[in-house]
Amino acid sequence: MQHEISAVAGRTSAALKSESVPVELLPARQRFRDLVVERILTLESLRIRVSNRQEPRAALSAIVALSHKIAGVAGTLGYVSAGNLAASVERAYRDQAELKLPLNDLWSLIEPRVLALMDELEALLDE
Amino acid sequence: MKILLVDDDPVFQDILTHSLRALGHEDLTRASSAAEALTTLQSQTSPFDCILLDIQMPGMDGVSLCHILRGLPEYRRAPIVMVTSLSAKRFIDDAFAAGATDYVTKPIDRLDLKARIGMVERLVEERLHVELLTRQAGRRNEAAHADVAFESAIHIPEFDRGIELLALENYLPTLGRKGTLSMSAFAIHVENANVIYGKASRAAFVDMLSDVGLMISDALKTDDVHLAYAGAGNFVGVTSKGLSASPEEISATIELGLADFESFYSSQRLPTPRVRVGPLCRSPMFSLGNPTRILDRAIQLVMHRSGRPAHAA
Numbered sequence: 001m002q003h004e005i006s007a008v009a010g011r012t013s014a015a016l017k018s019e020s021v022p023v024e025l026l027p028a029r030q031r032f033r034d035l036v037v038e039r040i041l042t043l044e045s046l047r048i049r050v051s052n053r054q055e056p057r058a059a060l061s062a063i064v065a066l067s068h069k070i071a072g073v074a075g076t077l078g079y080v081s082a083g084n085l086a087a088s089v090e091r092a093y094r095d096q097a098e099l100k101l102p103l104n105d106l107w108s109l110i111e112p113r114v115l116a117l118m119d120e121l122e123a124l125l126d127e
Numbered sequence: 128m129k130i131l132l133v134d135d136d137p138v139f140q141d142i143l144t145h146s147l148r149a150l151g152h153e154d155l156t157r158a159s160s161a162a163e164a165l166t167t168l169q170s171q172t173s174p175f176d177c178i179l180l181d182i183q184m185p186g187m188d189g190v191s192l193c194h195i196l197r198g199l200p201e202y203r204r205a206p207i208v209m210v211t212s213l214s215a216k217r218f219i220d221d222a223f224a225a226g227a228t229d230y231v232t233k234p235i236d237r238l239d240l241k242a243r244i245g246m247v248e249r250l251v252e253e254r255l256h257v258e259l260l261t262r263q264a265g266r267r268n269e270a271a272h273a274d275v276a277f278e279s280a281i282h283i284p285e286f287d288r289g290i291e292l293l294a295l296e297n298y299l300p301t302l303g304r305k306g307t308l309s310m311s312a313f314a315i316h317v318e319n320a321n322v323i324y325g326k327a328s329r330a331a332f333v334d335m336l337s338d339v340g341l342m343i344s345d346a347l348k349t350d351d352v353h354l355a356y357a358g359a360g361n362f363v364g365v366t367s368k369g370l371s372a373s374p375e376e377i378s379a380t381i382e383l384g385l386a387d388f389e390s391f392y393s394s395q396r397l398p399t400p401r402v403r404v405g406p407l408c409r410s411p412m413f414s415l416g417n418p419t420r421i422l423d424r425a426i427q428l429v430m431h432r433s434g435r436p437a438h439a440a
Contacts, residue, residue, distance in 0.1 A: 076235055
């Protein structure tokens with residue numbers, strides 16, 4: 001699974017994490033970076049809620065909503081890997097939700113992608 | 128150009144704000160939800176020229192907001208561009224059916240945004256020109272259509288099921304190559320439109336198109352189609368599911384409805400509109416051309432059946 005997720009991201013976390021962006025987008029990029037810690041913590045607390053079956057459907061929806069936000073902006077701001085990983089979380093959820101997969105199966109498919117996304121976001125902090 | 132940005136993600140709002148400023152647009156207002164957008168609209172002394180809407184937001188989503196905006200007189204024709212990460216066909220369909228002018232998928236591309244905003248600017252300029260004519264002439268209905276050419280793909284009032292031709296042309300490429308291949312197009316031609324255009328005032332010509340649009344909507348009420356008026360007496364439609372009746376049956380249903388207006392047209396010394404529905408046509412499998420060519424092809428087919436040369440859409 002890890003191999004598949006790396007392929008989705010197109011590179012590993014240790015590789016180059018950001019690409020250059022137009023100068024006018026630097027303030028937006030800074031805002032994205034300012035939100036990274038908060039977003040990692042939110043993803044982690046939601047992940048624990050799903051794993052512990054504390055209103056897991058609502059927590060999973062919140063994970064997908066946050067991934068949706070990250071997928072929508074990360075690529076534009078030069079964080080292509082984070083954007084691709086976030087998109088893979090959202091895509092996996094939407095594809096499988098339509099098949100009405102049981103929560104356990106759905107989560108086993110999505111959790112590794114969420115962990116990979118959190119790793120990628122964490123790696124951005126080292127930049 | 129006065130622009131309203133509606134998106135719940137502050138980072139994306141920053142991206143749009145700075146990108147639009149780099150394109151020379153400074154008059155920008157931000158709202159982080161549909162409710163905030165509606166409140167913002169009420170507090171304006173002049174309406175926004177253009178609205179950029181995210182779809183997925185907490186509370187009311189962008190498609191519902193678009194539908195509400197289209198019900199407000201000052202935003203009935205304003206360009207509304209959906210800017211979203213959602214690329215599935217059902218979201219695209221819902222957005223255009225709610226009245227979206229265009230649909231841009233995130234992450235946004237700088238050149239793509241520039242092209243889309245350029246299109247919006249041209250639309251806004253065109254509408255300002257019509258408003259100016261209206262004010263100068265003082266008579267709203269006549270003036271609004273004073274310079275309507277027969278070939279113009281004009282906006283038809285009260286044709287609620289229809290979207291603008293520009294929106295339909297934006298819809299097809301938004302579906303992507305695979306999505307476009309699953310679509311069929313058809314055209315409905317008002318065979319005596321040129322005669323009516325020659326005899327009637329411009330306002331009466333537009334009223335005639337409204338009558339035909341109403342009857343088309345009624346005849347296709349159970350079909351999943353997007354319709355637009357393409358000019359020169361031609362309506363065009365696209366569907367991914369086909370039509371529930373044959374072209375001949377649809378023609379007969381529309382003409383039956385129009386027969387109710389016969390005495391009205393007679394009193395105006397005008398012929399009752401006669402319509403012909405063309406066959407469904409598909410996008411060529413290996414064509415690399417613009418997906419909107421399927422609309423031209425549909426018009427050519429219906430004109431061929433009518434035995435007349437096709438006007439460009």
